[in-house]
Amino acid sequence: MATIQAPGIGSGLDVNDIVTKLMEIERQPIESLTTKKSFINAQISAYGSLKSKVADFQTAMDNLSSPEKFQVYQGSSGDESVFTTSVTSNAVAGNYNIEVVSLAERDKIATKGYTDSNTAVGEGTLNISIGSESFELTIDSSNNTLAGIRDAINNSADNTGVSATIVTGDDGARLVLSSEETGVDNALRINVTDSDGNNTDETGLSALAYNPEGGVEFRAAISTAQNAQIRVDGFNVTSNTNTITGAIDGVTINAASMGSSTLNVTRDDEQILESVEAFATAFNALRSEINKQRDGQLEADSTLLTLERQIFDVLNAGSSIEGSSFSYLIEAGVSIDKNGVMAVDSDRITDIMNTDFDSFTSLFASENGGFAAKLSTLADGWLNDNGLIDSREDGLKTQVEGIDDQILRLEDRMISVEERIRAQFTALDTLVSSLNNTSNFLTQQLASLNNSNN
Known part of the structure; x- marks a missing residue:
């Protein structure tokens, strides 16, 4: 049977409130770890944002990183x-x-007119050819109407490329057959084995026969394969x-x-210019993201400095580039101002593409020193599974896992700590209650002695 506990009833102390406040003190290490975890998760999120901008930068580089990209x-x-x-x-x-x-054109033919789509046409076998491929259908009492033949053709698993529809006009309903593909290689031919014994007249199922080369063509085609x-x-x-x-x-x-x-x-010089402008836009977005994170969650993080240094090592190299008369981007209309913002001079680029397109292409795409080729290689390295950014993210995630383990252990410890504190206050409550009872007894006895003396 469960017991009803009322901590503090014997001592008059608010035990629950005291225990709660003591446990708040005991939980301070957990709160510190939780705060640290939140900070690290914010760093992981910051790296995710940085990674996204690097991926955009990589995409921009890919559009300029090989000579083939300029063949537009x-x-x-x-x-x-x-x-x-x-x-x-x-x-x-x-x-x-x-x-x-x-x-x-595609072959397209129509039968003679029938009363309606439920009119029986005939029975026998249809062999329908589209070019060199054919399929065969058995027409019997279950599907010998105009609609039944249409459905048998369209639903055949062996259909090699013919569609059937019914067109109903003032002079009746007609079955219209069409090859799905154009050209003489997809010509439509229909051979019939009619149950009435005559395969080439216009009575019964043979009314569907169509073979111009064999002289079986009862009416002009709607269109002829060509x-x-x-x-x-x-x-x-x-x-x-x-x-x-x-x-x-x-x-x-x-x-x-x-x-x-x-x-x-x-x-398409306009498309090439757009690719260069996209390169500048992605570069500026990456620089802005680096500055944002430097002032935010990744303050003093060496990764940002590494990214910047590697980028500008490439941009400021000024080395000879195979196949190009240029050594710097600014020579081809791409400049960076004192604030690190890249700008594109479209008129300059257009002029260079018209006068020295090969040099312009090699400036970006040459395997031996081309700016986009080298920057693309950099971005690939940063985004690799074991690259600069992933390695940093993995390190932070490992820290979070370690903190989670610490918090779990401390939470388990909090249970025993609270049990111990409550046990101590229970003992105190019992002792105080006992002392109060003794005090009350002694007070009563002294009062009785006083009354006797009086």
Whole structure:
């Protein structure tokens, strides 16, 4: 049976309040450790923020760190209603005359009109070919209607690239079959084995037969499979689709309509300039983050000084760079003021790209001294699993784990400390109660003696 405890009832002391205050004193080491843990967690968070800015800086470097990154081109069509274009880094600047002779088409046919989609067509076997690939369907009483045949085609696991729909017009419902891909390599052919014994008439299932080469074609196709054809500077190029690749290195031509226009492929200097500006923006953001953390959670942390020193060791090196007539970024329009802020002179950069593009490229991207290449290598090292920042973060996380262990041990100790203090006050309470009882007894006895004497 549980006992009801009332600490202090014998002594009149507020034991619970006394124990609480004593335990607050005992817990001071835990509070100190908790404060220290909060400070270290704030440092870890600060390193996370710093790491994010370094990652942005790394990304900016990646866009300038190899010569291939400067091989960016743009293509423009003289008439986008005739064709549009896109280019890759494999492109070469040039001008071309493009004529779209024909557009790629897909085979698309329709059956004769039926009363509605639930009208029975016939039974037998359909062998449907798309180019060199084919699949076969059995049509019986379970799927011999217009809708049933449509669903059997669309739901076939062996379907090689044909879609079926039903179009209902004033003269009835028609099953429309279309190859999903354009070009003569994806021509649609339908061979029928009709249960009525005649596979080439327009009665029963054979009404779906379609093989122009074999003379089985009951009505004109909606569209006929054909390849796209264009002429590039007078040379014929064909394609199964209206997207033509390979005719010009690194260039894709998307034919839209028949006609002629010009294609101009030029270096995309604007994109290169944007990459340089992104480099300056990322540099300034990293410097701002370093200054912010130096005045905040990472005050006096040597990591910040190491990052800055390594960056400026590269920027101030001034060494010969293979393939470039420049040795410093400022020569190419990228400067750093007395406050450490990087700025970009777009006019200067544009002028240099037009007059000495190779030197400009090598200034950033040369494996032998290029600024972006060297800074990118630095950033990679900082962000590696065992790099400068991760190593510092790991050290701080280890400290937090150690503090957690200390707090856990102290919390366990607090239980026994509180039990000991309460036991001591219980003993004190009992003793005081006993003394009070003795005092009351003696007082009564003395009072009785006094009364007797009187």
